Amino acid sequence: MLIKNPEQIRASEITPEAIYLDRRRFIQRGIGTALLTAIPASLASAASRYSTTEELTRLKDITRYNNFYEFGTSKGSPGIHAGALSTHPWSITVSGACEHPGNYDLADLIKAAEVEERIYRLRCVEAWSMVIPWQGVPMGKILKRFAPTSKARYVAFRTLLRPAEMPGQRRDILPWPYREGLRMDEAMHPLTLIATGLYGKPLPNQNGAPIRLVVPWKYGFKSIKSIVSIEFTESEPPTTWNLQGPDHYGFYANVNPAVDHPRWSQKKERRIGDIFKRPTLPFNGYAKEVASLYTGMDLRKHY
Numbered sequence: 001m002l003i004k005n006p007e008q009i010r011a012s013e014i015t016p017e018a019i020y021l022d023r024r025r026f027i028q029r030g031i032g033t034a035l036l037t038a039i040p041a042s043l044a045s046a047a048s049r050y051s052t053t054e055e056l057t058r059l060k061d062i063t064r065y066n067n068f069y070e071f072g073t074s075k076g077s078p079g080i081h082a083g084a085l086s087t088h089p090w091s092i093t094v095s096g097a098c099e100h101p102g103n104y105d106l107a108d109l110i111k112a113a114e115v116e117e118r119i120y121r122l123r124c125v126e127a128w129s130m131v132i133p134w135q136g137v138p139m140g141k142i143l144k145r146f147a148p149t150s151k152a153r154y155v156a157f158r159t160l161l162r163p164a165e166m167p168g169q170r171r172d173i174l175p176w177p178y179r180e181g182l183r184m185d186e187a188m189h190p191l192t193l194i195a196t197g198l199y200g201k202p203l204p205n206q207n208g209a210p211i212r213l214v215v216p217w218k219y220g221f222k223s224i225k226s227i228v229s230i231e232f233t234e235s236e237p238p239t240t241w242n243l244q245g246p247d248h249y250g251f252y253a254n255v256n257p258a259v260d261h262p263r264w265s266q267k268k269e270r271r272i273g274d275i276f277k278r279p280t281l282p283f284n285g286y287a288k289e290v291a292s293l294y295t296g297m298d299l300r301k302h303y
């Protein structure tokens with residue numbers, strides 16, 4: 001086998017993906033991080049017990065095959081148009097049933113030192129899936145700082161409304177701004193992530209810069225992008241896809257191979273990059289961690 005030494009590798013051969021994978025290999029072998037100053041602190045932490053070891057989806061697919069209707073409805077549109085969105089400065093309004101409502105600057109909300117890596121499956125309701133190496137902070141850690149009161153039973157999220165930079169918002173595709181929500185125990189679950197990056201780089205705009213939600217056991221539409229508002233509520237908040245099609249898109253939207261969508265059977269999925277389909281798992285393979293949140297609930301009714 002011919003092994004190239006670093007001088008022989010042309011710069012053009014080194015992709016951000018390759019650099020990221022290489023760093024991970026060093027970390028996994030336990031090589032002291034003091035020597036590897038280029039490694040973000042986030043990646044130097046031990047592999048999370050919540051991460052999958054499945055093969056990662058290619059960066060090119062993660063950033064060129066997207067759903068972000070604010071930038072158009074075809075898969076390639078966000079990759080083409082989202083670059084125009086300006087994400088500096090970015091602030092988030094926190095309101096509702098909590099002791100510390102206010103307008104928070106993103107940098108004050110998320111400290112670099114807290115960022116960790118999570119490799120999660122993402123399963124879209126359209127029956128495709130990916131494996132994405134996110135960087136982010138467990139949502140619960142952030143929500144706790146606002147001291148939600150006993151009246152806070154749900155959390156509602158909203159995406160930025162800025163038609164000047166989001167061409168999809170100039171058309172009546174969805175009720176804008178995009179809204180999502182979680183029950184409080186779902187939001188506080190350790191798997192629920194506020195993502196700030198992927199593949200060791202700041203979040204690309206098409207993936208929801210500067211911060212987006214990632215709830216790996218639910219269909220992808222719950223994982224709302226480019227969040228500007230967090231509100232603690234007493235009752236179940238309205239959500240975009242549920243408003244659009246109440247019979248097809250439930251509030252819970254837990255991945256469930258036993259409940260089909262009229263357009264897509266949910267029994268199987270195509271992992272982007274694969275040829276053959278694979279079976280879809282209940283709760284997207286996270287049943288051990290999250291099934292207990294739904295004890296006593298009829299998940300055929302609460303789809």
Ligand SMILES: Nc1nc2c(c(=O)[nH]1)N[C@H]1C(S)=C(S)[C@@H](COP(=O)(O)O)O[C@H]1N2
Binds near residue numbers: 125
């Ligand atoms: N604001 C907003 N968030 C969104 C969407 C959207 O159209 N607008 N699409 C959702 C859907 S349907 C999916 S599958 C995921 C896709 O995330 P990705 O493009 O990073 O893979 O984002 C979700 N978050």
Ligand SMILES: [Mo]
Binds near residue numbers: 067124125219221
């Ligand atoms: Mo989706």
